Amino acid sequence: MNMNWSTSHTVPYCFADLIQGIGRALGVQHAWLRAAGPLSSLIWGRLCGMRRRFIDLAARVQAGTLPAKRPPRPPPASPRPATPRPAAVPDQPRLPPQSSGWLLRQVPEPHHVAYWRGPLEQFLADPETIAQVAAAPQTGRILRPLCRMLNVVPPEYLRLPPRPRRKRPPRPKPPLTPEQVDAKVARMSRMAYANMINPNDPDPSGIRPPNRIGYGRPKPLRKPG
Numbered sequence: 001m002n003m004n005w006s007t008s009h010t011v012p013y014c015f016a017d018l019i020q021g022i023g024r025a026l027g028v029q030h031a032w033l034r035a036a037g038p039l040s041s042l043i044w045g046r047l048c049g050m051r052r053r054f055i056d057l058a059a060r061v062q063a064g065t066l067p068a069k070r071p072p073r074p075p076p077a078s079p080r081p082a083t084p085r086p087a088a089v090p091d092q093p094r095l096p097p098q099s100s101g102w103l104l105r106q107v108p109e110p111h112h113v114a115y116w117r118g119p120l121e122q123f124l125a126d127p128e129t130i131a132q133v134a135a136a137p138q139t140g141r142i143l144r145p146l147c148r149m150l151n152v153v154p155p156e157y158l159r160l161p162p163r164p165r166r167k168r169p170p171r172p173k174p175p176l177t178p179e180q181v182d183a184k185v186a187r188m189s190r191m192a193y194a195n196m197i198n199p200n201d202p203d204p205s206g207i208r209p210p211n212r213i214g215y216g217r218p219k220p221l222r223k224p225g
Contacts, residue, residue, distance in 0.1 A: 006094060009056060010128075011128045011129055011132050012054060012055045012058040013061070014112040014122065014123055014126075015053065015054050015055070016051050016054075018116065018119055018120060018123055018160070019047050019050060019051040020118070021116050022113060022116050022150075023044060023047060024046065025112035025113045025115065025116060026040065026043065026107065026112075026113065028112055029107055029108060029109055029112065031108070032107055032108050032109075036106070037175065038093035039093050039094075039095075039106070040093055041093075042093055042094075043095070043103065044105070046095065050145070050146060051141050052158060053142055053224050054139065055143050057132075057136045057138060057142075058132060058136075058140055059134070059136045061136050066135070066136055069105065069137065087133065087202065098145065098148055099148070100148050100151050101148070101149075101151030102148065103150060104149075104150065104151060113150065114150070114185070116150060117150045117151070117152050120146065120147070120150055123150060124143065124147075124152075124154070124155050124158070125155065130157055131159065134157075135224075140160075141157050143158055144158055144160075144211070191212065194211040195211055198211055
């Protein structure tokens, strides 16, 4: 497995060579191929789709037929209704969750596949690859999943900005039951209880003293003497 790319090799050629090498790393694990069956075909189909889309984008960039980038669409005024997911077909193979390094966890000898992490990092650091992504940002949709496959940290130019979090309206708190009110009062301090029964503190009229002072205790009676 030699990845000594010369300067005469184009970016699409290097990417195709990279995908072919990952395929060979999967192919040497014959026992896993027989046991995985349809899953290995799905993985190889995903890799071939990446290669085909990358080469097509590079050809369109070189020919100048790639359409200009469209401005971002404004968010819809009302949220889209949730579409129900199709029911899973029993006994139909599916790819595992696309978490970081998921391909390495599928094979019994991951070192064969992990070898291609270095060539992938070398490919991503190439200036021609960076220029390809700058000319066709859609290329990031191919390279980012490949980085997740091999547990490679994508470079800065491939990272997406964090998505803004949607502001959810505050949920109204249900009223307390009498039992909950009694339990809350039992846990209150003297000051908290005074603030609950006399929330208008200080008194606007100036008649009632502040809660922190209160009315005070009466003076003790003197013993007759």
